[in-house]
């Protein structure tokens with residue numbers, strides 16, 4: 001039975017949503033089972049890192065790697081799975097862009113630890129983990145927590161990128177169909193480095209809301225808007241919407257229900273720096289040429305870095321804040 | 327501290343008023359420090375925040391953008407857009423711990439060579455006072471594994 005090609009999926013610094021999205025493809029999961037042997041997939045079956053280490057190089061056909069590289073365990077698994085896989089897919093926003101865990105790149109490691117272990121978020125206040133600890137059975141170790149979160153492609157060579165937080169299940173299904181067709185000689189793989197399971201345009205292009213001339217004199221957060229116009233572009237209503245810089249692929253889910261696009265599908269085709277593109281878009285729609293008034297309008301944007309780089313900080317040109325890398 | 331820190335500043339000038347100002351400073355032999363590397367674009371409106379971030383991330387200590395005075399942009403009102411972009415970028419940079427003074431916007435007419443030279447001189451001194459940004463060096467260090475100090479031991 002083991003002539004079937006091997007499939008693996010691994011989670012690094014992520015939330016687990018990508019795994020749920022894969023399980024959400026419904027009966028297509030049976031196609032995966034019919035065409036692949038699952039070699040390694042911690043969320044679905046028991047396996048040890050040692051088992052992967054013992055596999056011959058390139059013996060896994062397809063690995064979906066989700067999650068960013070936060071610590072040395074993540075980095076080790078990225079390198080190991082690269083070595084063992086023919087096709088390595090950077091799966092989801094965390095692996096591809098750092099996503100929300102990547103926002104930790106706004107803070108230093110010490111600030112991250114202080115928030116995690118010395119604040120109210122911890123129930124063992126003030127106790128810090130140690131990298132190594134002696135017990136009668138031997139030495140227990142924890143992986144080194146790196147200074148910054150990196151994306152998968154900042155650590156190893158990546159074949160394909162699949163954006164989304166998480167990738168939409170219908171997109172995952174389509175990619176799985178494609179891979180199965182390739183296996184049966186009915187299709188060809190896209191060029192290495194391609195973004196798969198998404199479009200080549202922007203969320204705005206998929207969005208059904210009506211756009212006129214955008215002229216904004218006040219930005220408002222969702223809770224400050226008494227009634228959201230059901231058909232008008234959200235940006236035109238002064239609600240910061242990341243649609244103009246974001247890759248299409250989700251079907252503009254969020255604006256369809258009155259929530260601004262947060263940018264989870266990452267930068268649109270050919271966008272070098274996601275935040276820069278958004279800053280350009282937002283500055284263009286501000287309806288004032290007066291420096292003081294512009295400042296007043298910009299005061300409405302309370303968290304510019306977190307808004308413009310919510311999913312993309314670790315893959316932005318700067319990658320991190322000065323605080324994080326000082 | 328033997329050697330004086332010499333900042334590297336990338337300057338984006340528009341083709342019309344502000345590049346001519348820089349040119350005029352040159353032909354009139356008005357001196358300004360060689361720390362600035364000028365790049366001529368058609369209009370300050372061409373300055374995508376991407377250019378500024380790329381300059382900073384690849385080793386520039388600061389970026390100067392010069393354009394025609396408000397109302398005098400040769401492409402009608404692109405320089406107003408530039409003003410909004412620079413303001414927004416400065417806010418984002420400030421939140422990221424990068425001194426907003428490292429990005430500066432100066433208006434200069436074709437006749438203001440002396441003024442532009444003075445502005446450049448002033449900016450070089452301001453950036454010198456801020457110290458090196460050294461982004462490539464910082465990133466290199468941040469990605470070295472195993473060399474950072476161990477996390478504080480347990481203090482329960």
Ligand code: SF4
Nearest residue numbers: 204207233234241243
């Ligand atoms: S800015 Fe947002 S609401 Fe407006 S068209 Fe684009 S995606 Fe739709």
Ligand code: SF4
Nearest residue numbers: 250254261262263264
């Ligand atoms: S609208 Fe934006 S945030 Fe919402 S799912 Fe689509 S890409 Fe993600």
Ligand code: FES
Nearest residue numbers: 340369393394399
């Ligand atoms: S042409 Fe000089 S700023 Fe536009």
